Amino acid sequence: MGKSKRNTPKPGGNRAQRLADRQAEREQGGVAAARPFQGLAAECDLVALREFVPSATAPLPVAEGSRAVVLATVLPGAVAGLARVQDGTDTGYVGIQTQHESANPSRDLAAAIGWAQNSALGDSLATAEADASTPELSAVIDAGVPLEITVHADFNWWIPAGVQPDPQVAATVERANAAIMPSARLSGLDAAWWVDAGERAHLRWVRPEPEDALMLALARLHAGGFLSLGEGSRFAGSFRTHGLLVPVFDLDRERHPDEWIDPATEFGKRLAEAAASDVPLSSAERRSRDGLRSRQITLR
Incomplete structure (x- = not known):
């Protein structure tokens, strides 16, 4: 990722x-x-x-x-x-x-x-x-x-x-x-960074939510098929660093960084809605949570 x-x-x-x-x-x-x-x-x-x-x-x-x-x-x-x-x-x-x-x-x-x-x-x-x-x-x-x-x-x-x-x-x-790897900060989004890593580009989005709350929100989206930025993107996993989670998406590197602003903005709204839910996780969402945790990398 x-x-x-x-x-x-x-x-x-x-x-x-x-x-x-x-x-x-x-x-x-x-x-x-x-x-x-x-x-x-x-x-x-x-x-x-x-x-x-x-x-x-x-x-x-x-x-x-x-x-x-x-x-x-x-x-x-x-x-x-x-x-x-x-x-x-x-x-x-x-x-x-x-x-x-x-x-x-x-x-x-x-x-x-x-x-x-x-x-x-x-x-x-x-x-x-x-x-x-x-x-x-x-x-x-x-x-x-x-x-x-x-x-x-x-x-x-x-x-x-x-x-x-x-x-x-x-x-x-x-x-x-x-x-150097070409990089850009997506305008209007807090700490959402596009990085061209060579074969693929990535969105690395440092999130301010507590780790556990954000993981639950990601699990809800994953189970519902909404953990994506749309065509040309794929959720790759997440970093854990300095007490925060950093979701990472693989992106089509042929697209300009600014082309990902609207999809990322929409994803941010979905993520906020999922984070606001207090409904207990379903069995499918719990499986998603466990799977997403296995795809974390801790940076030290």
């Missing part, structure tokens, strides 16, 4: 290192958050940007500080932060897909934001030094403000306008551009 691969380049990053980082945090008293971005208006998009969106940026509504801070899916070298002049303005960048990460990405981002607001221009932050005393993200940004996301077709934004990169940097950007 087009499993997420955090498909942007993370030089030197690997699963063993991430597990080691998280174990070290636990030994230092850190606590893993089951739903780290809960309470933020941008929760679902933050999960998408962290897990499967290749190249995107969004200004962050920081609560304090005079320097603008921009969230990026990934920064050069998969660092946690960097500071530079962008379009004539001192700007701090923080990455949500990083080479080293703790068990709580909310605190990682909060730590990186604090660094980005006070660092010297030209500096970069390899790892956000978050610990149990670091505030949650909701304490350093306006929790009620959604993100204004810009999706990029490549990583050319890594190089500031008017700067001539050295050959090594240019080669890094070229390699990153060659690996």
